[in-house]
Amino acid sequence: MSQTVTPYLEMSQAIMEAGGEALKKCYQCGTCAGTCPWTPITDFNIRKLVRFGQLGLDGIEDFMWGCSTCKFCVDRCPRGVEIIDVVTAIRNVYSGGGMLPQSLRAFVGSLSARGNPWSGDQAKRNDWAKEKYPLYTKDKEYLFWSCCTVCYDPRNTRLAKATAELLNQSGLSWGLPSVDVNCCGESLKKVGDLELFERLKNNNLDYFKSNGVSKIITVSPHCLASFKKDYGDDYEVLHLSELIARLVKEGKLTPKKDFGGVKVTYHDPCYLGRHSGVYDAPRDVLKSIAGLDFVEMGRNREQSMCCGGGGGGLWMEKLKGERLSDLRIEEALETGASVLATACPYCITMFEDSVRTLNVDDRIKIKDVTELFLESLDVNIEELMAGASDLNFTCKM
Amino acid sequence: MTSSFKSIEENLKAEAGKLLESGRVEIVLAYGRGYDENHPMPFVAKHPSDVANMVFNEYCIHNLARYLVRYPRGTKIAVAVKAADCRAVIQLIQEEKIKRDDVVFLGIPVYGMKNPKTGEIIDSKTTCGMYNPVLYDVLLGEEVHGQKIVSPYDVLADYEAMDKEARWAFWKKEFDRCIRCYACRKACPMCYCDPCFIDQSKPRWGDKSPQSHGNLMYHLTRFHHLAGRCIDCGECSRACPVDIPLYLFHKKVAKECEEMFGQAAGMSIDDKPALVNFRVDDSDKILE
């Protein structure tokens, strides 16, 4: 690549029109790159990406896919640049010209054909429920939005079942969405396909409006952030951990089983913590379980390290040594915990991968807060979880 | 009615006589015989002998507080005050028009007063609806308890529910009927300005002739001048020859002031009138 470049301002104009307006506020101070968890371990450099965007320089395509939208840089940017919107805009402008990486082609194709990223059959969306749980109707109070990942990915169907069971136990009136809904589109938008995102969003909005949905519970922080930010503000959206924390405080749900001193540490998913500001609810749920010895990791709450799954990262190949989830597992092991709890299906998937590739799956288990809470309610887990597996789609074993 | 009008009349005479004899007060403001039984009139007793022709019945609706400001400052006056009138006197004390120790409150707990014009019972629809005086030196009867307490602002509900155009039409029709006789200003104990702003010509706030925009300026500005001061005694509406329901607008302004500033007019002598006072943390919401 020759060392001489000329500014190609039409490109930077296109990026700004696609939502990257804020990139002109950046004065290249380097805080974002200094904060970004990817800079130390990959050649991705967010500041350079924004710089290329400012002048529309070519060569941007090589490293525009390294961002997992963990929002660390946005929180620290002294100019208040919405860097994630810039990354999304750049990807929108460039992915139009067929620059989509190989691993994301299947992801986008499945979403546009089947409405979910896992090439799962649309009709089989609720099969995990085996008709045990009610569908949402107008008279019900809560819609439990089952995210595609917990519907199709075998490992994550455990989350769907655990959530459904908890909602039953809590006595709230709730229901599942019908099969003609599709993915909330959060990752798709961050990958840059804004047009397809609009189509998916409007389909969901039609479902919400025709069924009089007002209160939504999500198990995935990605759906939570997407509904709150892009679906208008006439829906009250809660993450499941917030609901459980409230129910525990109101005494409607109380853990019974004593965990006998098992050491558990908690990983704040970026979309639950930094994007949605929910830090304490999952911790309160864990601390409400007797015999659970809770320990914090070094980088927690606002400084939590990203698992790498956001912004399409779940569907992208990462070279060995360039995976944040591996680093996070090592950090968890250092605390001496035997269980790494988190509250997001993407993180569960990434960590289950890393635990196996580092083959430490015997020293640390990956559990969602919902699963742990369900175990504390002495519900017959095996019978409930029949059919789910420990491995998820992307497992390399 | 716990103590009858008659017994109140007796107590009134007795008290007035005692006060005049002891020289504690120079005059006593009460009610005297009008041209017939149903139309008593305000009455000023200067000597113990005048006390005889005092009277008290269900038609003694006048608010005697308005006469307090017509005497030179510092004259010792006893005044017969019903619940609403008593709040008017307190408001005058707040505004330092009269001093607390120059006034003797002859409190009259009462209900079932009748409007001499229409004969109807006067209740919280056109007045503050209180039965017992807030403050008194002598109580001329037993306190009234057990009566139904109705908020004086309930009557506003359907006017507030009206849509703007209808409400404007209603008030335009009402204000157009005003003949600018200023009886309402005369009847009001709080309206002691002489000359009133509307009488002035430099500046000419509003036309003097009784047509719509002159009337509008007069009434709206008067409503503002009484904001936080009107004690909802209803005298202005009863005094109006063309029966304009002024009490409605006064009630609305009084209700808003109570909500915004957390203080009703004339309830305690150490309050400061709402519109010459402020709280640093008054919320800006009141301006939205």
Place this chain on the structure above:
Amino acid sequence: MSFEPKILGIACNWCTYTGADLAGTTRLEYPQNLRVVRVMCSSRINPSFIFRAFQLGADGVLVGGCHPGDCHYNTGNLYARRRLAVTRKILEFAGIEPGRFRVEWISASEGNKFAEVVTEFTRQIKNLGPQNKFKISQ
């Protein structure tokens, strides 16, 4: 020709009027329907001015003063806040759309806020259309 409202602005000399000047020196653009009367303090505004303004045919009245606590005369705007709030309630009860009378705290350094408020208020008055309730028709 679309309806061009006449809006009366009453601005306090120390804050809002200076803010308006700042909007000028920074060349911000805003619609020209506003005609400003300069007074020394927002507390100088007599409620009857507002009633008279509507009688003179103003389609909207915008009052500008210093932020509470910033008043050049310490407590002027704190009294004004209460008096103008009562004025608003009287206008509303009499039947004037509440959107026609607006009070804004704009400081001397908020030139852009002044421009935004004027633009937004002009648009709001345009939607409400001409005010001919209080208006004295010659």
Place this chain on the structure above:
Amino acid sequence: MSRIGVFVCHCGLNIAKTVRVSELAQFAATLPDVVVAKDYKFMCSTPGQEMIANDIKQHKLDRIIVTACSPLMHEQTFRKVLAASGLNQYLLTIVNIREQVSWVTHDIEEGTAKAKALLNGAVYRARLLAPLTSRVIDVNPDVMVIGAGIAGIQAALELANTGKKVYLVEKNSTIGGHMAQFDKTFPTLDCSACILTPKMDSILQHKNITMLTSCEVSEVKGFVGNFDITIRQKARYVDHGKCNACLACTEKCPGKGVSEWDEGLVKRKAIYIPFPQAVPQKPVIDRDSCTFFKKGKCRLCEKVCEQKAIDFDQQDTFIQVKAGAVILATGYDLMDTKPLIQYGYGKYPGVYNALEVERLFNSAGPTGGKVTMRDGREPQAIAVLHCIGSRDKNNSEHCSRVCCMYSLKFAHLFKEKTSADVYQFYIDMRAAGKGYEEFYNRIIGEDVKFIRGKGARVAQSPDEEGRLIVEAEDTITGKFIKVPVDMVVLSPAMVPRADSRDIARLFNLSTDKQGFFMERHPKLAPLSTMSEGIFIAGVCQSPKDIPDTVAQANGAAAEALTIVVKDKMELEATTAMVNPASCCACQNCVRVCPYGAPFFNESKGVSEINEALCKGCGLCASVCPSSAIIARHFTNDQVLAEMEGLMEF
């Protein structure tokens, strides 16, 4: 009938570009009572002013309307023109068709239409203008300076040298401010004490200066030329009259308090002087760390003091001071960097902020000038992080201007006093003052490593005990850089004093978003404020270095002098008066006036207004129900007339 002259200004193209000025003048000529209507290129120029003066004489005009820029710009200029041509200066109205018309629209139709409406309103108002005579009051010749840092000291000396009496009020127990804490000053590396203590000493010796240390302003009354300020003298429990500064008490005292002067790096006695060259060099007792006040026994200092100067039951006293002008020079604090968890200030002992490092360098400081860390080690590698909290939307949006330069000074001093490697993490090196760039080159020459990238995180080094790692992106190479160091120095944002908003409220000033005092005009009047007679100097107005602060201090002293040098002063005549015939004795005016100007005359039974105290806000006029109060120049009928004129078109 009045004879009005209308003069429309082109202001070059500023107005003429979007307002048809000649059409405006012709329109003015058609309005009733307008006798003369002209337009001219520059009304505020001398020929413009002469045109008005001639027309007044020639056409016997008795009202003048100048249609040009904002009254806040040239109302005074044109008032003087009227006064010079024998017309009362208040018979003038300014129509603002530049800032509020021509500069805010591009549509010449719209601009001209609005200008006509504004002009019409002005004519209605001009007809009702009344001549007013401005009042003259005597001026108190003394000046009060609040804050005795370098700004306050400089201003006080300048004023005192002109023979004026100065009251210098300082909250701390010594004068000197932050500058006295420094060891060296950039760019000349002058020793701070060498250039400051002589000035502090001349303050002490100066017969015209009354030094009021450990004092705070508690109340401000009055107005320009006649301020009446109450000063609270905080109890020092030592009678400075008797004390001869032998300082024996400070040796004996067992009390242990955190030394604020040394930024908490070291303890100090309960009875103490902050630093050896403190002025006044007399100790004060700190209640919180004095064992007598805490447990009721000890009183060692009392026993030791031959002068019997210790007085434990001393109370706060109040001093009443009259002054003609006030200069605020209250200085700044450094932002508390603890909330920025990524830098670990307060968590890692190796992280220091700038003032702590200044004390480390200072020979009178906690380490006697030796650079040793909290754990006693001498650092081998030091990182200085710029822009911590500055230029940052989430904290202080402004650039604090001096951190680049003092960070370079630190680098030099570190290189001189230790053998450490020094790294500077910066975004832009701002060295714009006289001799600053040369200083920057000198520091580069001293082998200081510059990394262009804002410090992102300070973490503990996982392998080496007690060492820190500074993480950042070296934006020049685009590499993520981890620099192992022993000591991290943060250059935090300069922010106003914590109580700057209360002082602003006391003196009726407004502050900007951060809390710095607002000047009357950022370019043309940076030292005066919206409150007449109150001036500001130094960092309390916005961050700046010592040379600019001293320049501002001299400027503020000069501006204060313009007031106190005259013994008489002309006050605005736009005060209020009561028309006794209409007054209904409701006393609303007496209740609302913030200055207590109206009072109730019991004998006459009406209110009256003391015009010396009245500031002309008009609040009493609007609360008066019978409109008995006339707010001169803004009377009810003048405002109503202007409104009518504005709404006519």
